[in-house]
Amino acid sequence: MAETNATVNQKKIDDCYMPLVHSNSSSINIDDSLSGVDDPIPIIDFSMLISDDPDKQFKTTQDLRNACLEYGSFMVINHELPDNLIMRVYEALAQFFDLRKEEKREYETNDPTDMIRWGKWDGNLLSTEFIKMVVHPTFHCPTKLAGLSEILQECIKRMRELGVQLLRAISKTLGFEECYIEKRMKLESGHDFISANDYQVRLNSENQLGQPPHYDTGLLVLLLPGESNGLQLEHHGKWINVNPQPNSIVVIIADHIEILTNGKYKSLLHRVVLNKKVRRISLPLFLGPSLDTTVSPMPEFVDEHHPPAYLVKTYKESLETNQYQVIDGMSCMKNVRL
Ligand SMILES: O=C(O)CCC(=O)C(=O)O
Ligand SMILES: [Fe+2]
Numbered sequence: 415m416a417e418t419n420a421t422v423n424q425k426k427i428d429d430c431y432m433p434l435v436h437s438n439s440s441s442i443n444i445d446d447s448l449s450g451v452d453d454p455i456p457i458i459d460f461s462m463l464i465s466d467d468p469d470k471q472f473k474t475t476q477d478l479r480n481a482c483l484e485y486g487s488f489m490v491i492n493h494e495l496p497d498n499l500i501m502r503v504y505e506a507l508a509q510f511f512d513l514r515k516e517e518k519r520e521y522e523t524n525d526p527t528d529m530i531r532w533g534k535w536d537g538n539l540l541s542t543e544f545i546k547m548v549v550h551p552t553f554h555c556p557t558k559l560a561g562l563s564e565i566l567q568e569c570i571k572r573m574r575e576l577g578v579q580l581l582r583a584i585s586k587t588l589g590f591e592e593c594y595i596e597k598r599m600k601l602e603s604g605h606d607f608i609s610a611n612d613y614q615v616r617l618n619s620e621n622q623l624g625q626p627p628h629y630d631t632g633l634l635v636l637l638l639p640g641e642s643n644g645l646q647l648e649h650h651g652k653w654i655n656v657n658p659q660p661n662s663i664v665v666i667i668a669d670h671i672e673i674l675t676n677g678k679y680k681s682l683l684h685r686v687v688l689n690k691k692v693r694r695i696s697l698p699l700f701l702g703p704s705l706d707t708t709v710s711p712m713p714e715f716v717d718e719h720h721p722p723a724y725l726v727k728t729y730k731e732s733l734e735t736n737q738y739q740v741i742d743g744m745s746c747m748k749n750v751r752l
Pocket of ligand 1: 609645686697
């Protein structure tokens with residue numbers, strides 16, 4: 415039964431594995447060379463963003479605004495998550511992925527609403543293993559491995575705090591008071607999930623993708639990117655390699671910020687290329703509104719020259735349109751853009 419589900423899902427992925435057209439940019443063909451360009455992405459020094467020195471804070475808020483407008487992504491340094499916490503998270507996740515397949519199969523499911531979901535794609539086109547868990551408002555985690563739950567919970571709590579602070583700063587970059595987005599999106603009961611990914615080294619030279627080009631659901635994604643590169647972001651029709659600084663956190667603007675800002679800050683197309691030398695483990699946290707929150711363009715971004723460009727849906731409805739972010743190279747945006 416489980417095998418059948420995996421085969422069906424693999425076929426689904428293979429079927430939709432085709433060039434995507436970025437609505438905001440040029441067409442991107444995934445058959446292009448997988449080697450991206452090494453342009454650096456913006457770096458945001460978190461300690462400056464929350465500095466008591468108004469000049470430093472102002473300057474970093476401006477940098478943040480430019481990063482959201484120009485890249486839809488930035489790398490956060492000096493972010494207050496202890497290095498050894500991050501290291502222990504990577505170790506604990508590696509231990510989980512190293513469990514025997516039969517042990518992980520307990521979490522294999524075809525129901526996208528399940529709170530914990532494990533899966534492995536090992537096809538011609540895609541090679542990755544993942545474990546997804548809903549982590550807020552209620553924290554869910556496999557109990558198979560002693561210690562995994564505690565360490566993840568601690569890390570996610572801190573990542574979430576960082577994410578909320580970044581959303582406050584983003585609120586300011588849009589000209590709002592800092593809690594505007596937080597209150598409007600009811601973040602206190604926000605629906606957050608994580609999706610840890612294990613990308614094994616792929617030795618043959620074909621189809622070295624760990625994840626097809628896709629957009630992420632939610633407001634912001636905070637990513638522990640692992641210690642080697644592999645993540646690529648679309649920028650002006652080119653793929654740029656993210657070369658993470660040690661223990662930095664990569665932030666990606668996701669679909670629901672695009673909807674809220676009526677397209678001013680755009681959701682970012684990204685993909686993962688497998689590293690040929692080292693195994694890579696990554697941990698994205700998808701910060702979202704509460705499930706019952708209605709997400710639509712904020713009135714401040716709508717006028718006669720900028721009519722609403724998105725359908726009005728609750729967060730739950732938009733997750734349902736994309737089967738709760740099944741990795742299929744799509745996003746809820748295709749169903750939401752008018
Ligand atoms: O592994 C990465 O670097 C990115 C993962 C990702 O984009 C996702 O899980 O949506
Ligand atoms: Fe993603």
